[in-house]
Amino acid sequence: MKAKLSDDEKRDFYRDGFVVLRDIIPKELIVTAQGRYREGENGLDMMHATEFTDLINKSPLTSILRDAMGEFDPPTAARHIVRPPSQKPGDHFDALGYRDKDIPYFGANLHMDGEAVYQTPQEPAEGTPGEIYERYIKTGRMGDIGRCAESTGINFSPLFHDPDMTNSLGGFTAFIFVCLSDQTMEGGGQTNVLRGAHHAMEEFFRWQYREGSRFGPEGPGWPRLNHDVPNRCGYNHLPPAIYEQFTDEHCATTPDGRRWPQPTPVFMQPGDATIAMYHIPHCGTRNEHGDAPRRSPIFTLVNKKRHPNHVIEGHSDHPDREWDGGFLELSEGDNPYERSKFALCNMYHEWDGMQRIVAEERAKEGKSNAIFEL
Ligand SMILES: [Fe+2]
Numbered sequence: 001m002k003a004k005l006s007d008d009e010k011r012d013f014y015r016d017g018f019v020v021l022r023d024i025i026p027k028e029l030i031v032t033a034q035g036r037y038r039e040g041e042n043g044l045d046m047m048h049a050t051e052f053t054d055l056i057n058k059s060p061l062t063s064i065l066r067d068a069m070g071e072f073d074p075p076t077a078a079r080h081i082v083r084p085p086s087q088k089p090g091d092h093f094d095a096l097g098y099r100d101k102d103i104p105y106f107g108a109n110l111h112m113d114g115e116a117v118y119q120t121p122q123e124p125a126e127g128t129p130g131e132i133y134e135r136y137i138k139t140g141r142m143g144d145i146g147r148c149a150e151s152t153g154i155n156f157s158p159l160f161h162d163p164d165m166t167n168s169l170g171g172f173t174a175f176i177f178v179c180l181s182d183q184t185m186e187g188g189g190q191t192n193v194l195r196g197a198h199h200a201m202e203e204f205f206r207w208q209y210r211e212g213s214r215f216g217p218e219g220p221g222w223p224r225l226n227h228d229v230p231n232r233c234g235y236n237h238l239p240p241a242i243y244e245q246f247t248d249e250h251c252a253t254t255p256d257g258r259r260w261p262q263p264t265p266v267f268m269q270p271g272d273a274t275i276a277m278y279h280i281p282h283c284g285t286r287n288e289h290g291d292a293p294r295r296s297p298i299f300t301l302v303n304k305k306r307h308p309n310h311v312i313e314g315h316s317d318h319p320d321r322e323w324d325g326g327f328l329e330l331s332e333g334d335n336p337y338e339r340s341k342f343a344l345c346n347m348y349h350e351w352d353g354m355q356r357i358v359a360e361e362r363a364k365e366g367k368s369n370a371i372f373e374l
């Protein structure tokens with residue numbers, strides 16, 4: 001049984017920001033988890049089902065992750081985004097502010113996790129940018145409470161993860177996508193990633209720190225909303241500089257001529273799993289061509305160094321807060337918010353088993369491997 005990534009796999013993982021492990025989950029765990037899906041398709045009901053958490057806790061993934069990452073709490077929850085087959089491009093406005101049918105690459109909406117998303121206006125928004133923003137953030141789970149750290153989006157993520165409102169991403173250490181359905185075809189509803197862009201994101205966070213130590217949307221160089229889109233209220237799920245850096249003349253466009261980064265679909269079969277860095281821009285895509293619902297429980301794991309005093313369930317994109325947006329009870333002097341900012345700027349700090357490979361690869365590239373101090 002495989003117990004850790006090989007050095008070559010770790011080098012791939014360093015370069016790409018994700019690594020696919022083929023046929024890594026024992027068959028009986030896959031069959032049991034697939035059976036649990038067939039009983040009911042409600043993501044909330046399934047969140048804490050052990051049939052899914054066993055895919056990590058009883059599979060080789062636990063020792064592989066302990067080696068690569070270090071200590072983490074065994075997950076007790078997973079997120080599910082089931083995508084039924086034969087999905088068609090729609091006329092509705094997507095969070096990006098464009099019509100779904102106009103967004104290239106099967107509606108790919110590359111993003112970072114932990115961004116609070118509110119209800120997308122389905123008519124072009126009117127008024128000034130400030131008025132549009134204010135209306136937008138009224139549509140979250142807390143209603144009309146204004147711009148504050150208590151505001152949470154319809155996706156449960158907080159507008160700002162820390163009480164001081166200096167970080168709108170928070171973050172975690174690793175994603176794990178476990179595959180339970182055939183996702184080997186183009187447009188099969190699979191997860192897509194922006195290969196290698198984790199390096200650019202880490203650099204961008206360091207730049208945000210230097211420019212004023214606020215992180216994520218609403219920090220330097222990253223307006224949360226883009227009003228120059230068809231519904232005038234589009235979400236900048238990535239910083240404009242990153243969209244720019246990863247597009248060229250080969251990229252597909254929306255009807256307004258805007259080019260979009262081409263994501264890499266992660267093709268998988270039942271039994272495969274993908275480990276990815278928090279820092280990698282990623283997205284789901286429409287399941288236009290799959291034969292079956294796309295089923296992949298998603299886990300978000302956090303190195304114990306970040307949350308030594310708090311048990312992480314393993315499904316949340318905002319582990320510095322409770323799932324419903326409440327604040328964690330922190331003991332005197334405990335400050336996960338600062339540790340999260342440090343991790344945004346030092347993405348390998350929480351990958352204990354990657355240290356040698358990262359040092360070697362950065363040396364080959366002539367890049368510094370020094371800690372970025374905050
Ligand atoms: Fe995501």
